[in-house]
Amino acid sequence: MASISAKPFRLALLQLGSLTSSKASNIAVAKQAVLEAARSSPKPHLVVLPEIWNSPYAVTAFREYSERVPHVGSKYDEVDEGETVSAMREMARDNDIWLIGGSIPQKDDRTDEIFNTCTVYDPSGTLVAIHQKVHLFDIDIPGRQTFKESDTLTGGKSLTTFDTPFGKIGLGICYDIRFPEMATIAARQGCVAMIYPAAFNTTTGPMHWSLLQRARAVDNQIYVAMCSPARHPEASYQAYGHSLVVNPLGDILVEASHEPTTIYADIDIDLLNTTRRNLPITVQRRFDVYPDIAEKFL
Ligand SMILES: O=C(O)CCC(=O)C(=O)O
Numbered sequence: 001m002a003s004i005s006a007k008p009f010r011l012a013l014l015q016l017g018s019l020t021s022s023k024a025s026n027i028a029v030a031k032q033a034v035l036e037a038a039r040s041s042p043k044p045h046l047v048v049l050p051e052i053w054n055s056p057y058a059v060t061a062f063r064e065y066s067e068r069v070p071h072v073g074s075k076y077d078e079v080d081e082g083e084t085v086s087a088m089r090e091m092a093r094d095n096d097i098w099l100i101g102g103s104i105p106q107k108d109d110r111t112d113e114i115f116n117t118c119t120v121y122d123p124s125g126t127l128v129a130i131h132q133k134v135h136l137f138d139i140d141i142p143g144r145q146t147f148k149e150s151d152t153l154t155g156g157k158s159l160t161t162f163d164t165p166f167g168k169i170g171l172g173i174c175y176d177i178r179f180p181e182m183a184t185i186a187a188r189q190g191c192v193a194m195i196y197p198a199a200f201n202t203t204t205g206p207m208h209w210s211l212l213q214r215a216r217a218v219d220n221q222i223y224v225a226m227c228s229p230a231r232h233p234e235a236s237y238q239a240y241g242h243s244l245v246v247n248p249l250g251d252i253l254v255e256a257s258h259e260p261t262t263i264y265a266d267i268d269i270d271l272l273n274t275t276r277r278n279l280p281i282t283v284q285r286r287f288d289v290y291p292d293i294a295e296k297f298l
Pocket residue numbers: 051136137173174175176178198199200201204205208
């Protein structure tokens with residue numbers, strides 16, 4: 001587990017702005033941002049969208065904006081799927097990139113449940129991974145931030161990683177980062193990075209946004225990135241912005257402000273492996289002293 005065989009790659013986080021209550025307009029905004037990122041030089045291999053970018057971030061909106069998400073392995077035009085999913089397939093295929101499609105509200109036709117769901121596409125537009133947010137954002141900081149995703153959403157029941165030619169990537173969504181087991185298990189499975197589409201707020205963002213990412217990175221000696229929407233003065237929910245990438249040493253490589261922007265980072269696998277050699281915590285765990293929470297995932 002100490003060293004990882006993977007290739008360096010370039011990551012782009014799209015901190016989308018101008019998101020409105022119009023799904024069609026939000027899709028157009030995302031499409032344009034992906035196009036611009038893909039045309040930048042050097043071209044990114046992996047492009048990431050933020051949490052709930054096609055809908056207002058409000059429990060009352062999730063059902064109305066929800067879409068059918070087909071199965072992993074489904075290809076372009078093969079299935080009856082939601083318009084946002086089709087658009088994301090095209091973004092990946094037309095720009096020849098890997099796309100982590102942030103998250104969108106997903107409707108499960110069989111159970112009528114709604115999930116907060118991240119879908120991932122390879123450069124052919126094939127859907128390669130689906131992550132349903134496991135930990136729902138139910139918090140109450142009186143007078144400052146109250147949110148109850150579980151009013152309309154159901155939590156996912158599994159962890160998600162996917163393979164690319166440049167390495168294995170682990171996925172979480174926003175609040176999932178507060179639960180360190182997810183990142184630890186992904187790292188133990190060989191992931192080089194945990195990537196979280198996210199939308200922290202202006203209360204908990206300043207408190208914990210970068211701290212949590214640096215903690216997950218240092219604990220697991222992996223890269224960690226969170227991609228947020230830009231702040232929107234008229235929105236009922238003020239996203240924190242500050243999309244961020246942290247390296248396995250816990251250094252912040254790049255951080256956005258709260259404006260619409262795209263940030264880029266080069267993922268350096270040599271640095272990851274050097275960190276693990278120099279600070280060999282991945283091979284020094286004392287499972288004789290404490291139980292191994294991630295053992296069954298090895
Ligand atoms: O954990 C937090 O402070 C914010 C989480 C959040 O905004 C979310 O899960 O959507």
